[in-house]
Amino acid sequence: xxxxxxxxxxxxxxxxxxxxxxxxxxxxxxxxxxxxxxxxxxxxxxxxxxxxxxxxxxxxxxxxxxxxxxxxxxxxxxxxxxxxxxxxxxxxxxxxxxxxxxxxxxxxxxxxxxxxxxxxxxxxxxxxxxxxxxxxxxxxxxxxxxxxxxxxxxxxxxxxxxxxxxxxxxxxxxxxxxxxxxxxxxxxxxxxxxxxxxxxxxxxxxxxxxxxxxxxxxxxxxxxxxxxxxxxxxxxxxxxxxxxxxxxxxxxxxxxxxxxxxxxxxxxxxxxxxxxxxxxxxxxxxxxxxxxxxxxxxxxxxxxxxxxxxxxxxxxxxxxxxx
Amino acid sequence: xxxxxxxxxxxxxxxxxxxxxxxxxxxxxxxxxxxxxxxxxxxxxxxxxxxxxxxxxxxxxxxxxxxxxxxxxxxxxxxxxxxxxxxxxxxxxxxxxxxxxxxxxxxxxxxxxxxxxxxxxxxxxxxxxxxxxxxxxxxxxxxxxxxxxxxxxxxxxxxxxxxxxxxxxxxxxxxxxxxxxxxxxxxxxxxxxxxxxxxxxxxxxxxxxxxxxxxxxxxxxxxxxxxxxxxxxxxxxxxxxxxxxxxxx
Numbered sequence: 245x246x247x248x249x250x251x252x253x254x255x256x257x258x259x260x261x262x263x264x265x266x267x268x269x270x271x272x273x274x275x276x277x278x279x280x281x282x283x284x285x286x287x288x289x290x291x292x293x294x295x296x297x298x299x300x301x302x303x304x305x306x307x308x309x310x311x312x313x314x315x316x317x318x319x320x321x322x323x324x325x326x327x328x329x330x331x332x333x334x335x336x337x338x339x340x341x342x343x344x345x346x347x348x349x350x351x352x353x354x355x356x357x358x359x360x361x362x363x364x365x366x367x368x369x370x371x372x373x374x375x376x377x378x379x380x381x382x383x384x385x386x387x388x389x390x391x392x393x394x395x396x397x398x399x400x401x402x403x404x405x406x407x408x409x410x411x412x413x414x415x416x417x418x419x420x421x422x423x424x425x426x427x428x429x430x431x432x433x434x435x436x437x438x439x440x441x442x443x444x445x446x447x448x449x450x451x452x453x454x455x456x457x458x459x460x461x462x463x464x465x466x467x468x469x470x471x472x473x474x475x476x477x478x479x480x481x482x483x484x485x486x487x488x489x490x491x492x493x494x495x496x497x498x499x500x501x502x503x504x505x506x507x508x509x510x511x512x513x514x515x516x517x518x519x520x521x522x523x524x525x526x527x528x529x530x531x532x533x534x535x536x537x538x539x540x541x542x543x544x545x546x547x548x549x550x551x552x553x554x555x556x557x558x559x560x561x562x563x564x565x566x567x
Numbered sequence: 568x569x570x571x572x573x574x575x576x577x578x579x580x581x582x583x584x585x586x587x588x589x590x591x592x593x594x595x596x597x598x599x600x601x602x603x604x605x606x607x608x609x610x611x612x613x614x615x616x617x618x619x620x621x622x623x624x625x626x627x628x629x630x631x632x633x634x635x636x637x638x639x640x641x642x643x644x645x646x647x648x649x650x651x652x653x654x655x656x657x658x659x660x661x662x663x664x665x666x667x668x669x670x671x672x673x674x675x676x677x678x679x680x681x682x683x684x685x686x687x688x689x690x691x692x693x694x695x696x697x698x699x700x701x702x703x704x705x706x707x708x709x710x711x712x713x714x715x716x717x718x719x720x721x722x723x724x725x726x727x728x729x730x731x732x733x734x735x736x737x738x739x740x741x742x743x744x745x746x747x748x749x750x751x752x753x754x755x756x757x758x759x760x761x762x763x764x765x766x767x768x769x770x771x772x773x774x775x776x777x778x779x780x781x782x783x784x785x786x787x788x789x790x791x792x793x794x795x796x797x798x799x800x801x802x803x804x805x806x807x808x809x810x811x812x813x814x815x816x
Contacts, residue, residue: 254728317706318706318707341728348694350697350698352663352697359694359779361692377691385785386782430736432735436727436731497746505815552799
């Protein structure tokens with residue numbers, strides 16, 4: 245028996261999200277009286293792998309093969325399912341991010357394991373196994389019972405605290421055979437923006453809506469994001485109009501984010517927009533309309549013209565941060 | 568080339584969600600049902616591909632797991648331009664059940680490209696598409712924001728953290744579709760609505776398969792505390808609250 249946690253790497257490195265899911269898996273293993281095993285797929289150096297032990301992984305499996313540098317969903321599923329069987333995994337934990345969403349469902353069918361997706365906390369009960377998850381795009385929650393023997397959980401980002409336990413973990417290296425005949429993901433080109441904070445990883449997000457009036461009014465938002473070390477986002481009309489790239493659209497059909505601070509500038513806050521940002525720890529709203537629904541979801545608000553308020557806000561941030 | 572688009576029937580995204588029977592069931596009174604937004608965008612892209620003669624797409628079919636009550640949603644897909652539809656006559660219990668049913672009707676039907684929305688706006692599981700691919704033993708690509716066909720290969724853009732990858736893959740495949748695939752959903756024209764009435768919806772009976780999960784009950788979110796307003800002339804107060812009270816900057 246074990247809890248197996250799949251850890252993705254980004255150019256050989258882990259990030260906060262990794263330590264969140266390892267902390268979660270290790271807490272869950274403790275409740276189940278078993279151990280947490282981390283499975284890393286692809287090339288990661290020992291020094292980086294060792295970090296997983298700090299967050300409670302008792303064993304670290306490093307599965308490598310040059311082909312695993314590309315995410316082929318079938319190949320990855322095979323690798324994870326093989327180790328899940330070998331290690332007698334009772335629960336498999338993944339992040340509820342792009343990769344987790346690509347792999348968890350395939351694993352579910354491969355192992356006949358029910359999924360609790362996007363969970364934010366430990367199970368409500370272990371027998372029966374019941375998890376708590378958001379449904380109807382954040383307008384409700386559900387208690388979901390997973391009936392299968394093996395369970396898969398995908399953990400929502402920034403929902404579980406990183407816990408350092410200081411274990412020393414053993415590292416097992418495995419050279420993996422890849423079934424070439426099912427490797428079908430041929431990457432032609434990679435377009436990556438370096439040095440930019442990934443929106444879904446950002447602790448602080450500055451988001452602009454139609455209240456910004458024109459794409460020409462974006463520089464103050466960019467400046468504010470720079471000052472606070474945040475990422476930029478926008479509402480749906482802004483991305484539909486082509487003022488900003490669709491990668492920045494947060495909301496039900498865009499990115500679902502959960503930063504510590506979300507600053508909505510000139511965004512009225514439709515149900516669909518709130519669906520994408522309601523897990524933010526703090527929401528600040530700046531809007532000219534005092535009845536805008538965004539204020540019902542915000543902890544702090546300023547009523548007024550966003551374009552006029554922004555320069556003053558930037559000055560205030562500079563002043564306070566400069567101290 | 569044949570495309571299949573899997574569609575789910577969900578409450579309109581502006582619906583005020585309420586529950587009945589001790590919070591065990593959704594109160595469907597007055598709910599407007601729509602095609603799941605991501606599925607609608609997938610269908611729009613499939614139809615755009617069919618309109619482009621160079622893409623080699625001859626036919627677009629939609630498939631749905633649901634009871635007769637969801638036929639208006641299927642008709643809407645036909646009105647948008649799908650050629651025909653398959654309805655598997657079963658209450659969709661969970662994503663595993665739905666994917667298993669879909670794989671039964673798809674496995675020998677010769678579809679080249681299967682499109683699934685990345686998420687449904689009701690259960691928010693993001694699981695049916697990947698499950699379907701595994702049932703079928705097909706390759707899958709997730710978080711796809713563009714797709715086209717070129718010399719028998721399918722070229723897709725998939726999102727990765729902080730960027731994108733352009734991928735080619737042979738058919739048959741399952742593409743799991745996110746935002747960006749089409750600018751706006753296609754709107755059914757009057758002629759489409761008329762012809763949709765006579766397009767075939769092939770109803771098939773479900774296979775017996777156990778679901779792996781079940782919803783025990785629902786709960787409404789707790790209301791947030793009231794918003795604290797700051798004087799627009801003095802945004803410094805906001806910065807101080809964020810620093811000293813919320814401690815987030």
